[in-house]
Amino acid sequence: MRKALAEVGQTYDVVVLGAGAGGMSATVFAALEGMRVLLVERTEYLGGTTAFSAATTWIPLTRHSRAIGADDSREKVSGFLDRAVGNRSPKVLREAFLAAGPEVVETLENKTDVHFRPRPFHPDYLYELEGATSFGRALEPTPFEAGELGADLALIRPPIPEFTILGGMMIDRDDIGHLMKMGKSLKSAVYSARLIGRYYLGKMRHGRDPRLLMGNALIGRMLLTAKKLGVDILTETETTAFVTDKNGVTGVTLRQKGIDKRITVTGGVVLASGGFSRHPKMRTEKLPHPAPEFSPSAPGHTGALHDLAFAAGAHHGTTSAQPCFWAPVSHRRRPDGSMAVFPHFVFDRSKPGIISVGRDGRRFVNESTSYHQFVSAMYATNKDGSHVPTYLIADAKALKTYGMGMIRPGGANIKPYLADGYLTEGATLDELARKLGIDANGLKDSVSRMNAYAKTGVDADFARGTTVYEKANGDPTHGPNPTLGALETAPYYAVKLWPGDIGSAMGLVGDENTRLLREDGSVIEGLYACGNDLQSIMGGVYPGPGITVGPAIVFGAIAARHAAQRAAAARRGEAGQGEAA
Template sequence: MNRGLRHAADSYDVVVLGAGAGGMSAAVFAALEGARVLLVERTEYLGGTSAFSAATTWIPLTHHARTVGAEDSYDKVLGYLDNAVGNRAPRAMREAFLKAGPGVVAELERRTEMKFRPRPLHPDYLSELEGSTACGRALEPEPFDARSLGDALKLIRPPIPEFTILGGMMIDRDDIPHLLKIGKSLESTVYSAKLIGKYYISRLRYGRDTRLVMGNALIGRMLASALRLGVHILTETETVALRSKNGAVTGLTLRQNGESRDIAVAGGIVLASGGFARHPRMRQEKLPHPVPEYSPSAPGHTGALHDLAFELGAHHGEEAAQPCFWAPCSIRRRPDGTMAVFPHFVLDRSKPGIIAVGRDGRRFVNESTSYHLFGAAQFAVNRDGSHIPVYLIADSRALAKYGMGMIRPGGSDIRPFLADGYLTEGATLEELAGKLGIDADGLKDSVARMNRYAETGVDEDFQRGTTVYQRVNGDPSHGPNPTLGKLETPPFYAVQLWPCDIGSAMGLVGDENARLLRRDGSVIEGLYACGNDLQSIMGGVYPGPGITIGPAIVFGAIAARHAAARAGASRRSEAA
């Protein structure tokens, strides 16, 4: 396991740099191929941003699709991606992904601890496009009992605190309805009591929750598999050099606690460090301005490996629609002084009684669109800071029922949020506008228009709630449009939203085997990439939930198999 650099071997068949979903997949699949594998993580935790995420995994055409009645086909999903992505990424890359994906999922479930499940309703984000589906393509990891990991449990990056309750209890979408009905339903009260009881027992015995869900479940299952397969894992270890001979990568130099070590690599090195987005220079050069100050992603993706890859001839793709994937986020300082950056994915923006406006008080986007398109829209319409930040507005009824950002649904105590300025309150719309410094007439007009649309069910300005994806994120008990509701019950409230990067879309250019390429199209033998280190096969477009994690896992597997085969060929050549 994590025995320190001095205990590492002098050579490995495959070395994986980075331990998010893509890196863990590469390590596991290389080990499944019989390779000697070293997994290197520069931070103290495994999991990267994947551990923070919901871990939704977009891999179409798996055996799970049939279990939810999905009507899908290779031609249908390829057509959907063609419509969504177009020429922003090579078609051959998405073809490789679609062909390999079902087998990758099947092998993981057959030979490792990894278990997925589908949802009966989990639509593609661009569900207005031909070829989209309402279910079957997006998978999620099954919850995982991590007690079997023992001390290795401490290696998994803990979830974002604001995504937990009771100081660290992880919950998923199945738990929330029960927790909201404590004392109102016997079934939900019993369910919640068992959940909470097990959590406190785990905290006493293990120091943290051992029932892992979402991203922690994905990483926990991958870690259990890697350990069983004999993968050697190093954390807090930096890669300081990639070595090559005759244009092919032959090894690397690692540093841990001031000690350096040269490692020979027979098959290949897989870059899986999470992308360039925290690289100080590249962040300023490649992201739109004003460059986001904060990100809800994990801290490991410094882009340092990209600098090393550039020295060997690798390069970034340039055709992506966006350099990063976006989400609107609210920001709040925690008691310990750190900054909480909360992504507003689906829980509030699409709910009735909630709208988003710029400094002019006017709506600027369909609030129920995907978080990526919402964030991109902020940059697109921002003029002299007019839409960075924007303001999520709700009346008291909507706030109590649905929550907003870090304010949880169900009528939680809002006084701390008012006290520190995270939430702004106004007895009237005019008062709220005055406190926010936005145009009061514009805000009043926006609310009046929304109140009319709530009655008719038709958003004449932005067509909110017109697609399957948009409607599923509304309130199914509300009509005539589940996303449109009146703002009429004072006081009124606002939370500021900033566009934040949640992952790189611009990455290192590779081929269908995840091998990195030079600008002339030649292969850098022995050097691979997956996850956000690899140029997005979605071309900076966000077609569905989990379109970063799904390709990361699949191209991690593709890279690992190719590198392991290369190591095997090398050994056979030496033996001959």
């Protein structure tokens, strides 16, 4: 398992650089092929941004889809992606993903500790497109009691604190329902008491919550499998160079705490470092302006490996609709001085009584759209800084009912948020506009229009709440439209939203086996990429939940298997030479 650089071998069949979903998948699949595998992570934790996320995994046509009766087919999902993505990515790569995905999931569940479950309702984001489905394609990792990892539990990147309770307890949608009703239902009270008691006992024993959910669960399960398969793991280790010959990459040079070591690689090097978007130069050059100041993603994707890949002849794709996948974020300084960056995915933007406006006080987007499309609209309308930041506006009733950003439902104790400026309050819309520095007449007109739409259930401006996906993000108990509600209960509140990048969509160009390509189309032998290091098959479009994690896992498996074939061929060559000698 985890070793010091001086302790690892000189030669491996497969070296994986990066330990998010893609890197862990490549590691596990290479080990399943009987390869000698080295996993290298530059930070102190495994998991990358996957560990921060829900790790929803978009892989269509799996046995889970069949088990819950999804009406889906290869033709249907392929057509959906054609309509969503078009020529923004090569169709051959999308088809490779669709062909391999079901078997990859089956292998993980049959031969490793990784397990998924479907939800009976988890719609594609672009539900308006022909071929979209409301369930069956998006899977989620099953919870994982990780005590058997022992000391290696500490290797997993902890979740974002603002998504936990009680100082580190992870909760999912099943837990939330019981916790919200614990004072009203005996069943929920018992469930919650057991949950909280188990958390404190686990934290006392392991130093953190051993009940892993979502992204932590996926990474924990992959780590346990890697441990059983004898993978060597390095953390806090930088890749300083690729060793190359005239055909491609034959090794890597690593550095850990002042020690350098050269590793020979017989099968291949798999890049899985999370993309380029924290690279200081590329961030400025490739992201729209103003470049996002805040990102809720993990810190490891510095793009340093992309510089090395460029030196080996690789190049970035240029066809993506967006260079990154986006989410609107709010931010607040924590007591320890660190910055909390909170992604506004679905919990507030599309709830009744909440709207978003620009500096002119007017709505500019369907607030119920996906987080990626929301930020795309922020940039598309950002004339002279008019929509960066954007202002999320709620009345007192909506704030209390649904929360807003880091303020949880119930709206209790909002004074600290008001004191540090995270939340702005106005007794009237005029006062709120004045405090925010936005146009009061525009804001009042936007609220007036929304109040009228709340009565009819029809948003005449942006058609909010018309698709299955949009309605799912509203309040099912509210009508006539679950996403449209009046703002009429003073005081009024606002949280500033900024563009946040949650992963690169622009990446290194590869073929259907994830081998990286030169600009002339020739293969750089021995060099692979997966996850956000690989040019996204979604082309900078966000068709459904989990469209980063699903392809990362599948292409990680594809890369590992192809590299394993190269390593096996090299072994046969060595054996043949030995026999001849």
